[in-house]
């Protein structure tokens with residue numbers, strides 16, 4: 187590892203922040219990771235776990251305008267928009283509609299492939315390097331269809347993937363039964379993409395990376411960042427609730443997920459960043475039928491195309507995650523969405539239905555099962571004392587036996603492209619946020635690109651489409 191006499195502060199210890207910290211440390215920088223809630227406290231905790239280099243289709247596709255009334259009317263649809271949030275989200279939605287133009291979509295698909303294409307290779311290398319290889323599986327994923335119309339409707343997106351070199355395998359009903367024997371008979375056919383992997387515990391994966399950074403001399407601090415302090419066009423520290431920190435940082439990286447927009451706007455950089463809220467439920471294998479529950483769920487991550495939910499086999503649990511709710515950051519969780527996920531999971535895997543039917547209470551899983559306000563395991567800050575860590579471990583032990591539900595905030599731009607760029611106003615401020623549905627997938631590449639922006643090396647891909655100036 188080369189050594190440079192420079193230090194970098196990274197705001198946000200989600201998967202993007204920890205990957206940036208890792209790559210910066212590999213490039214020889216002293217690294218400080220700062221997060222108000224701990225490692226993987228945000229979207230990186232509860233996602234569907236898929237490392238999916240084929241996830242290159244933007245959310246805003248041609249014809250999206252026609253679908254919007256349905257999003258407003260159907261509270262149980264895969265994409266819902268809370269009417270009350272409509273006025274706040276209008277600028278984002280206008281840009282979202284503009285991004286659905288066919289020419290732009292074609293360009294966005296190609297751009298996303300440049301970022302996501304190396305994901306499994308990079309994630310595997312990174313996981314191995316930090317001792318998290320045991321959390322990664324490379325078994326591909328299925329998209330399963332319960333109607334011929336949905337299968338046909340997806341053909342265009344699959345053709346776009348094929349044009350990017352992605353091998354999409356058609357799976358007929360019999361082959362689907364053979365691959366996923368417990369998937370309901372109502373599924374008619376599927377498509378299999380083999381270049382996908384998944385992690386069986388996304389939060390543990392991020393924590394392994396953070397632990398590796400700390401073990402190699404990095405610092406992890408717990409603080410609520412309220413702004414980036416600047417002087418004469420340079421960042422001079424990170425403003426927090428308790429004062430200015432990281433004043434020795436030669437550069438600052440904002441990787442605060444869906445909360446990054448406020449920090450960028452604080453230094454005068456315009457950005458359209460909102461959130462596509464998503465939910466998950468988790469059914470522990472021990473819930474019922476202890477010997478067989480593990481065997482009657484998904485064998486590999488399986489997307490129910492119509493419902494837009496992924497069923498993923500996780501460590502000791504089955505997780506169903508997905509759907510999109512446009513309702514902003516502050517509206518309370520709408521647990522009706524997780525009730526819906528539970529019903530959908532039971533329909534996908536009928537053998538899970540009896541266990542799901544026994545659930546009358548769900549544990550809210552905000553931070554790894556830790557009650558709000560307690561420290562997360564793996565956080566080496568002055569605030570995390572041994573007692574808090576022990577109580578969190580106990581909470582986690584209980585939580586692993588308990589069905590859990592979770593709300594998370596995808597950091598979403600209207601064109602589905604993240605921001606990976608240097609601030610045009612603050613020369614030593616770097617942005618790495620807005621990864622929407624593919625942050626777990628793209629985090630290692632993003633971290634590597636962040637390091638290139640700071641070292642001055644030529645980035646391996648064209649970063650112009652990821653520029654923050656597209657929002658000026």
Ligand SMILES: Cc1cc2nc3c(=O)[nH]c(=O)nc-3n(C[C@H](O)[C@H](O)[C@H](O)COP(=O)(O)OP(=O)(O)OC[C@H]3O[C@@H](n4cnc5c(N)ncnc54)[C@H](O)[C@@H]3O)c2cc1C
Pocket residue numbers: 197198199200201202203220221222223224225226227228229230231232233234235236237238409410411412441442443444445446463464465466507508509594595596597618619620621622623624625626627628
């Ligand atoms: C239901 C669901 C399923 C998904 N499935 C997948 C999938 O299968 N594959 C995939 O690739 N992606 C998936 N995603 C998307 C993925 O989870 C996100 O893109 C990714 O986690 C974003 O990572 P991040 O580090 O940018 O943000 P986050 O994980 O949200 O991390 C941001 C961090 O910044 C901290 N922070 C924020 N503000 C401040 C502040 N002011 N001061 C200090 N700290 C701050 C937060 O505490 C948090 O820890 C899914 C998302 C959801 C919701």
